[in-house]
Amino acid sequence: MDVVVIGGGASGLAAAVTASRAGARCCVLEQDVECGLRLLATGNGRCNISNAQLDPRHFRHEDAVRHVFGDHAERDIASFFEGLGLMLAEEDEGRLYPMTRRAESVRDVLLNACDRLQVDLMCGVELVRATYADCWELTLNAPSAPLSFKPGRDAKAHIRNARKALAAAPRAERTIRSRRVLIATGGQSDAICKIFGIPHLQEQPVLCPISCRLAPEGAREADAASLALEHLDGLRVEGTLSLMRNGAAIAFEHGEVLFRTYGISGIAALNLSRRLQPGDVIDLDLFPHLSEAQLLDLLRRRERDLGSFAGSAPWLDGLVARPLAALVCHLANGSNDPLARCAAVLHRLPLRVLGTAEHRQAHVHRGGIPLSAIDLDRFAVTRRRDGSPVRDLHACGEAVDMDADCGGYNLAWAWISGMRAAACAAKGASC
Structure with missing residues (x-):
């Protein structure tokens, strides 16, 4: 495998599509039964995908965002989704939504692109070890057989039944190798950072009541x-x-x-x-x-x-x-x-x-991999916790210590950082 993306959320799916478009063989490791499920709840089910004016002042680390976004981040996000067949519509305060006003439309076009590009979406798996020699060797804990469950009356019932089946499924370890790894685990990256031995700031929920x-x-x-x-x-x-x-x-x-x-x-x-x-x-x-x-x-x-x-x-x-x-x-x-x-x-x-209050419903988490351990030109992780260098490891999205106001800014960071990280990870990645 050329690029393995850990996490099948917003930034992870954007990264997988971008890396595959660049010619890399790519797979996504997702703990849940399907990729992109958290997207369905964004924007009260409508998915505030971005903002027409991505002012860096809305973000926690303004200078870093200005460096990453450049002058055309809004256009880059719009072009990315238009290329997937998603039409956007602007509402109050520059908030951008899918034309359908349905979050499932965003998830659908991302999954459709992964299917066309032959991205391997490995769901229900957990990373348990990672070692590096000339390539990354990743040990996974995964169901030992395909899940079997009743489809359910609707999409929510389908997911509930699948999760019950996943919880009860027998599991076994398997190993995959990849030239480069991209961490896109969202706002709960502590366990993954421990596996790779890289710095991590304790996460705390923000955008809460x-x-x-x-x-x-x-x-x-x-x-x-x-x-x-x-x-x-x-x-x-x-x-x-x-x-x-x-x-x-x-x-x-x-x-x-x-x-x-x-x-x-x-x-x-x-x-x-x-x-x-x-x-x-x-x-x-x-x-x-x-x-x-x-x-x-x-x-x-x-x-x-x-x-x-x-x-x-x-x-x-x-x-x-x-x-x-x-x-x-x-x-x-x-x-x-x-x-x-x-x-x-x-x-x-x-x-x-x-x-x-209501931390379990927080829109985003602050913390994760500190910017001091990230080369933002490549979204590459530069060092381990002990200060030693690390190679061929990238990170994006909420796994990185970045948060922003409501209004499409947090998802904009997910898309842009995922695309930037994947474009660099895909360059010359062959194992």
Whole structure:
């Protein structure tokens, strides 16, 4: 084999297609029963494949991305998928989706390309050892016979049945040889890095919901029950989130915010989750287009039209959702100037950050192979943990320490890094 790709996700499939197009004999090693299954859940099942403007400032390591992407990354991704038969469509904020708005379309064209190019997709296998002499010798633990299971009523049932069969299947070791190996294992690369003896940064989930509690100024311990976020659970609002640290704003995000019992979610919250620390404060501004003075003036005019405020939540109907209005009224009642207090709360509702939540559903992980151990011109791993050099080993995608905001940026890194790594791995690779 010329190139073995470890991992059949987004970056791994892009790498396999690219290496095969370059003339390399290529196979993919995938632990799951099929390749590309994680793609089906991206973008709420629609797959936000990339962004029309891949600004490096959206990425964790801006300079590295600028070096890798060059001037034409958007065009390179579009050309790659158009060459596979996938049409793209642009939505708000430059988000690119398949024309079908179905993630399965992205997976299908990648698998179709692998089939045409005769890429060997070896699924249900685990790498257990890797040694290098003149080539890589990879020892695999794999099912000793083809899986046998009922197909199921639909695609989800088919996958469930296949996974059950894989878990129960007898297994045996087998060995393959390859001139070059490309690590594309996604955000859980620790075990693979140990096998190859290469550096690894502990991974942590990012792009997660935020665990926080309401922390308005002047609130007392006795207010805890009234301020519990469970009263707002499931409420969606539009607003601006300001991440505050030591009294200074360090990041802003605008968009939909979803209240949960433990804190907040939604794309704006997910993006902030990459930058926050426990103890930070997030200020939610529900009327970012108005200053606090303008908002107070709006409320005073509303009082002339609707009558005295009197601390009643229905008085805010049509302006603020009733559950949130009840909270605003609770905080305003007893104030010397209730309307001014309402304006202040609506303009800046503070949330004390406890951390992140729902880690199992994280969109991406931070960590993996450090950039200091990667030659980004070739996406080649340059050294082992003991400092000794390593040959003919490449890495891409989330296996490398890179993460970015929502909006297609993380998948863009997967595609580009997979293509770049595979193009270099395929050069002169013959065993």
